[in-house]
Every structure is written in C-alpha cells, then in structure tokens.
Amino acid sequence: SKVEARFRHYKWDVTYQYKSPDCFKKLIISINGESPGPTIIADQGDTIVVELKNSLVTENLAVHWHGIRQIGSPWSDGTEAVTQCPILPGDTFIYKFVVDRAGTFLYHAHYGLQKEAGLYGFIIVANPPNFTEPFTYDYDQRIILNDWYHKSAYEQGTGLSSIPFGWVGEPQSLLINGRGKFNCSLPSLKTGVCNASNPECSPYVLAVIPGRTYRLRIGSLASLSSLSFEIEGHNLTVVEADGHYVEPFVVKNIYLYSGETYSVLLKANQDSSRNYWAITNVVSRKPSTPNALAILNYIPNDAQTLPPTVPPTGPLWNDTTARLAQSLAIKAHGGHIIPIPAKADRTIVLLNTQNKLNGYTKWAINNVSLTLPHTPYLIALKYNLKHAFDQTIPPDNYDSENYDIFNVAKNVNTTSSSGIYRLKFNSTVDVILQNANTMNANDSETHPWHLHGHDFWVLGFGTGKFNVSEDSKKFNLVNPITKNTVPLHNYGWTAVRFHANNPGVWLFHCHVESHFFLGMSVVFEEGIEKLGELPSTILGCGETRNHHRP
Numbered sequence: 001s002k003v004e005a006r007f008r009h010y011k012w013d014v015t016y017q018y019k020s021p022d023c024f025k026k027l028i029i030s031i032n033g034e035s036p037g038p039t040i041i042a043d044q045g046d047t048i049v050v051e052l053k054n055s056l057v058t059e060n061l062a063v064h065w066h067g068i069r070q071i072g073s074p075w076s077d078g079t080e081a082v083t084q085c086p087i088l089p090g091d092t093f094i095y096k097f098v099v100d101r102a103g104t105f106l107y108h109a110h111y112g113l114q115k116e117a118g119l120y121g122f123i124i125v126a127n128p129p130n131f132t133e134p135f136t137y138d139y140d141q142r143i144i145l146n147d148w149y150h151k152s153a154y155e156q157g158t159g160l161s162s163i164p165f166g167w168v169g170e171p172q173s174l175l176i177n178g179r180g181k182f183n184c185s186l187p188s189l190k191t192g193v194c195n196a197s198n199p200e201c202s203p204y205v206l207a208v209i210p211g212r213t214y215r216l217r218i219g220s221l222a223s224l225s226s227l228s229f230e231i232e233g234h235n236l237t238v239v240e241a242d243g244h245y246v247e248p249f250v251v252k253n254i255y256l257y258s259g260e261t262y263s264v265l266l267k268a269n270q271d272s273s274r275n276y277w278a279i280t281n282v283v284s285r286k287p288s289t290p291n292a293l294a295i296l297n298y299i300p301n302d303a304q305t306l307p308p309t310v311p312p313t314g315p316l317w318n319d320t321t322a323r324l325a326q327s328l329a330i331k332a333h334g335g336h337i338i339p340i341p342a343k344a345d346r347t348i349v350l351l352n353t354q355n356k357l358n359g360y361t362k363w364a365i366n367n368v369s370l371t372l373p374h375t376p377y378l379i380a381l382k383y384n385l386k387h388a389f390d391q392t393i394p395p396d397n398y399d400s401e402n403y404d405i406f407n408v409a410k411n412v413n414t415t416s417s418s419g420i421y422r423l424k425f426n427s428t429v430d431v432i433l434q435n436a437n438t439m440n441a442n443d444s445e446t447h448p449w450h451l452h453g454h455d456f457w458v459l460g461f462g463t464g465k466f467n468v469s470e471d472s473k474k475f476n477l478v479n480p481i482t483k484n485t486v487p488l489h490n491y492g493w494t495a496v497r498f499h500a501n502n503p504g505v506w507l508f509h510c511h512v513e514s515h516f517f518l519g520m521s522v523v524f525e526e527g528i529e530k531l532g533e534l535p536s537t538i539l540g541c542g543e544t545r546n547h548h549r550p
C-alpha cells in the first residue's frame with residue numbers, strides 16, 4: 001500500500017504575546033499564539049509548505065527546520081545571512097521543503113537570539129505504512145525541553161555585543177513542554193509579574209495507562225544548558241537519536257544537548273496507584289537554575305495529585321564521565337547502519353576557543369570568529385558577488401603542537417572573518433572538534449555542534465587533545481550513529497564524518513545560542529554550481545538588492 005506524497009500546508013502568524021510559561025509574565029514569540037509552536041506531523045516524502053508571516057512589528061525573522069536536510073531546497077533552510085535575507089516585519093515568507101526521512105526533528109527561529117524567546121517546536125515524520133520499526137510501542141508522545149530567560153532576546157543580544165560584556169547568565173528556569181516554575185515568592189519581584197497559580201505554568205502531565213509502552217520523543221532546544229531528563233522509578237530505553245535508530249540501551253536518565261532529539265521507550269509498569277515525577281536538570285555548567293518538574297500520571301489517578309515522594313534531583317552536574325559514557329553508548333541499530341566511507345578525502349580540525357577581539361568577548365574556531373555578512377552566502381556565491389563576504393578561506397587546522405588546551409591561552413585575542421570553507425562536491429569530510437580552556441582558569445564548556453544540510457557519522461569522542469595517529473585508529477567505522485547534532489565535551493574532542501553531497505551553503509555551529517551569536521560557527525559550501533535559479537523571495541538585502549525582487 002503506497003501512500004501518495006502529500007502537501008502539508010501551514011499558515012503561521014508569528015507574534016509577540018504576554019505569557020507566563022514559568023509563572024513569570026514576559027513577552028514571548030509565539031506561532032499562532034502558541035509557544036512551543038504547533039507540531040508539524042507528516043509522512044515521509046511529504047512536502048511541507050509553511051506560510052510564515054512576520055508580525056513581530058519591529059524585528060526580522062527566519063525559521064530553521066532542524067534535522068531536515070533540504071535536499072534540492074537549500075534556500076528553505078531558514079538561516080538568515082546564509083540561505084536567505086531576513087523576513088521583514090509585515091512580510092510573509094513561504095518555506096517549502098520535502099521531509100525525506102522519517103524521524104524526530106525540530107524547528108526554531110534562526111535570527112539573532114529569537115530561539116530564546118520561544119519560537120520552537122517539533123517536526124515528526126512517520127514511516128511509510130509498510131515499514132516495520134525495530135521496536136514496538138502503544139502510544140507516541142512528545143517532550144520538548146528548553147531553558148528560559150526573563151530578559152528579552154534584544155537585551156541579551158545587546159549585552160553580548162557590548163563593552164563591558166553583558167553575559168546572558170544562567171537561565172531563570174527550565175521548561176518541560178513549555179511549562180516551568182520560577183519562584184514567585186522572591187521579595188524582589190514586582191507585584192503582578194509572577195503568579196504561581198497561573199494555569200499557564202501548571203506542570204505538564206503525561207497520562208499513561210498501566211502496562212502500556214510509550215514512545216517518548218524528547219528534544220532539547222535549550223539556549224545554553226545541557227540537560228538531563230528522567231522519570232522517577234522508571235528506566236528509559238533509548239531507541240532513536242536525531243531521526244536514526246539506535247541499538248537499544250537502557251538508562252535511568254538521558255542527557256540531551258541543545259538541538260538533539262531522542263526517542264525512548266517508557267513502560268508504565270510501576271505502582272499504578274500513584275503518580276511519579278518527571279524532571280529535567282542542568283548538567284555540565286554549575287547550575288543555578290531550578291529543575292523543572294512534570295507529572296507522570298497513572299490513569300485513572302487524579303492528574304493533579306502530586307506524587308507522594310520528594311522529586312529526584314537528577315545526576316550530578318559535573319559528572320563528565322557519565323555524560324561521555326552515554327555519548328559513547330549511542331550506536332546505529334544493527335539493522336539500520338548507514339554504510340560509512342572507509343576514509344575521508346579531507347580532515348578539518350576545529351579548535352573551539354573563547355577570546356577577546358578589540359575588547360569584545362567572542363568565540364572563535366581556529367582563531368577565526370565568524371561574522372555573518374549582510375548578503376546571504378547562498379546568493380553571493382550564486383551571483384558571484386565577491387565583495388559580499390571575505391574571500392580568505394579559514395584554516396583547516398590550528399597550531400596543535402603549541403596550543404595548550406588545558407589552560408587559558410597566553411594571548412586570547414582572535415580575528416574575525418566572514419570567510420567560508422569550500423568543500424569538493426561529493427567528497428568525504430572529517431571534522432575533528434577540539435575543545436579547550438575558556439578565558440577563565442580551570443573552565444571548559446560543553447558545546448553541542450549542529451550541522452545543517454547533512455547527517456554525519458559520529459566517529460568518536462575522547463578526552464584531551466586529539467592525537468591523529470592514535471585516536472583516528474579508534475574511530476567507530478562499524479556501527480557509527482548518524483546524527484545532526486553532537487556534543488563536544490569539556491576538555492575533549494569529537495570526530496564526525498560527512499558526505500558533502502548536498503548542493504548549498506550550510507552552517508556548522510555551536511547550538512548554544514549566545515555562542516553562535518558570538519561567532520562560534522563555520523560555513524561549508526559544496527556544489528553551488530549545481531543549483532538552478534534561486535527563488536526571488538530570498539533576495540532583498542545587502543548586495544542582493546541589485547537583483548530583481550518582485
């Protein structure tokens with residue numbers, strides 16, 4: 001039984017609204033009044049059409065479809081300054097793309113720091129009807145995790161771009177399916193801004209039927225935090241990661257880095273006379289953000305009845321070993337291994353550093369902090385607008401002999417550039433992400449790296465400085481998982497391989513929103529000459545104004 005590929009049409013109006021997701025009232029960015037936004041539910045092969053109206057009044061907008069490769073539609077990737085001009089206030093932009101693979105994906109704003117303000121959601125793509133998944137379940141549920149700030153995206157962006165540096169700080173709360181709990185009884189709060197009994201911030205309730213198995217699709221779109229998620233008294237069996245089947249493994253808690261998705265199986269096999277806590281907590285950074293709680297409600301108990309127990313506190317924030325172990329445990333499911341090319345045509349080593357530039361704080365890759373151009377790369381490359389961005393090609397390596405990744409660099413100054421990496425079309429590329437100390441002594445952060453336009457094979461993770469001859473021998477070429485987002489653990493390295501076979505221009509960046517904003521990104525181009533005419537709707541800014549716009 002073959003189902004005809006369909007068009008799925010969405011009409012989204014993006015507006016600011018006053019909402020209290022963690023009981024604290026602030027302006028958030030909504031889609032049709034909602035945050036998290038509506039879930040896109042489609043079948044593999046469907047064409048998604050999103051008519052996106054920017055009703056933010058005074059702000060530009062762009063939306064990225066995270067994990068969708070955009071094969072044949074690189075202009076729909078939604079990356080402002082890379083694949084399109086920003087959508088101006090009052091304008092409507094039409095995103096049109098095919099969801100070519102089944103799995104769990106995300107979407108979120110990709111202009112400035114707007115993801116932080118609440119524009120995010122799920123994309124769930126179902127398999128064809130004759131396809132058998134390597135596991136079974138009774139019900140399919142979704143959990144989207146986020147961290148939450150009370151300052152506006154505008155205020156945060158301005159702080160990050162100022163001298164002295166205005167760091168965004170730790171988030172005020174965490175949200176499970178858009179609900180968290182800020183402490184409204186703090187004496188410093190003005191009356192009326194925080195209301196602990198506002199129904200908008202009542203905990204999310206996951207109702208389960210005793211004995212049944214639930215597939216929980218969990219995704220994180222945190223702006224800063226690495227998270228752990230667990231359900232009191234229940235194991236979780238990990239079965240999918242970033243839209244690929246995983247050789248199942250059982251965990252008590254699952255770590256999620258911003259931009260990752262997982263499916264886990266939850267069996268409702270505990271004491272059905274009571275409810276249980278679900279919690280998410282911050283890991284990797286010293287937490288000063290309260291955990292978010294949700295309720296696992298065994299039907300027919302009252303959903304509002306709080307579990308009789310003290311909520312679990314989650315794993316220790318500084319247990320790097322446990323987090324590395326979970327990264328290493330994720331392998332492609334035996335029946336779903338995507339064959340990996342035996343070797344790479346090119347290896348790019350990317351050193352991640354925190355730096356200064358003329359007194360500003362930046363993040364840099366191989367001592368280059370990316371500045372996004374005013375003319376999107378895709379358009380500049382297609383129309384050969386050579387002045388639109390820096391033609392200097394960034395380095396494939398750093399001075400690894402002389403760089404001490406365990407200490408603050410002697411000279412923390414960096415450079416900035418809008419230069420990009422040009423990849424040979426159809427070549428196989430290895431990227432070694434190398435972490436280092438920040439500008440603070442004894443400090444190295446976790447960075448979730450996300451690649452647009454591709455999935456990559458995860459070759460390996462390690463601690464310390466990557467050693468080419470030793471560590472590359474240990475790459476997993478047997479059953480590596482394919483993903484689009486992967487953590488770079490503190491003081492460690494992460495190696496990935498991808499096939500540069502998707503004509504377009506693609507960001508590869510740290511998914512910590514403020515780090516990307518501060519330049520922690522590179523840009524890959526491949527096969528631009530293979531692209532036909534660009535849609536005129538992506539034009540209109542920078543040097544593209546000279547090209548025809550209807």
Ligand SMILES: O=C1O[C@H]([C@@H](O)CO)C(O)=C1O
Pocket residue numbers: 167354438439440445515
């Ligand atoms: O970019 C960052 O800046 C701060 C801190 O290093 C300086 O205040 C922090 O934790 C980051 O991730």
